[in-house]
Amino acid sequence: MADEPELHPGAQNEWVSYLQQMLTHLGVYSGEVAGTFDATTKASVEALQQHYSIDEGGAVGEQTWHLLAMSREKPNEGVGFEQLDSAVSTCEAPEFETEGTA
Amino acid sequence: MGDEGFVNLGKFAWEVVKDNRPKVNLSADYVNAVPKDVPWDQLSAPVGTNTDRWKWRGPGWLSDDFWFLMELSYTYGSRYRGGGAYITNATVNVIDHYVGLGGYHIDITCKIGNVEPAPNSRTNAPVPRIPIDVSLSYTNWLWGGGGTNRFEIWGTGQRSSKWDDMSYEP
Numbered sequence A: 001m002a003d004e005p006e007l008h009p010g011a012q013n014e015w016v017s018y019l020q021q022m023l024t025h026l027g028v029y030s031g032e033v034a035g036t037f038d039a040t041t042k043a044s045v046e047a048l049q050q051h052y053s054i055d056e057g058g059a060v061g062e063q064t065w066h067l068l069a070m071s072r073e074k075p076n077e078g079v080g081f082e083q084l085d086s087a088v089s090t091c092e093a094p095e096f097e098t099e100g101t102a
Numbered sequence B: 001m002g003d004e005g006f007v008n009l010g011k012f013a014w015e016v017v018k019d020n021r022p023k024v025n026l027s028a029d030y031v032n033a034v035p036k037d038v039p040w041d042q043l044s045a046p047v048g049t050n051t052d053r054w055k056w057r058g059p060g061w062l063s064d065d066f067w068f069l070m071e072l073s074y075t076y077g078s079r080y081r082g083g084g085a086y087i088t089n090a091t092v093n094v095i096d097h098y099v100g101l102g103g104y105h106i107d108i109t110c111k112i113g114n115v116e117p118a119p120n121s122r123t124n125a126p127v128p129r130i131p132i133d134v135s136l137s138y139t140n141w142l143w144g145g146g147g148t149n150r151f152e153i154w155g156t157g158q159r160s161s162k163w164d165d166m167s168y169e170p
Helices: A014-025 A039-051 A062-070
Strands: A080-087 B013-018 B031-035 B048-057 B066-076 B078-080 B083-099 B105-112 B128-139 B144-154 B159-164
Touching (some): A080 B159, B013 B083, B031 B078, B048 B159, B066 B105, B083 B105, B083 B144
Antiparallel strands (some): A080 B048, B013 B105, B048 B066, B066 B083, B078 B083, B105 B128
């Protein structure tokens, strides 16, 4: 991980563009990748931080950058399958009734 | 009527989840195995309904990025002329789900195999079996994955299932 700077709302630089690209890939940002830490970017950062219980006072600091870095690595676990309740009863298959017995 | 006299009057494939959203229409998205060329009103009510629930969990670092609570349900034991054991309705539905962060694109599909006689089927007491494959696939900007839950249900109510996590093909 490079030496990502702490970013605050209002910041304008290439690191903000990088942040916006990461947020876009994570599916939490749909604004322009323009390098400005605007209100839309702030809302996306807050949503991400809230989801992962990160409190950096509205800034993008070490924990958030670490989370974004981790998001580039595939988790070890793929799709987990968990069998839950099943209610299965069975019955017999009787023979057809013959003519005249119905 | 012999063992081969089964027909599926429902569908052979349908989308259960499309672009992260459930889209099952229970009145149309179902499969069955009933006697060929027999009007519905000559079939008895089923003996019962069986259900099977499972949960698919997506990847995640601190929590699951998505999960789907799924259910297979099917009626069993419908009779024709007092005999056999037919399946009048089988469907797969999403009971609950969550799609969070990760930018995932998730699809779940249901595919039906050939309806054939079950091992306990007899000429005078036919029992169909239906193979049902329910597959999940997901992709995001970095990777993809998925798998298939392979079911087989019998007209007498038995069912088998096998989770196949090697079935995903990018």
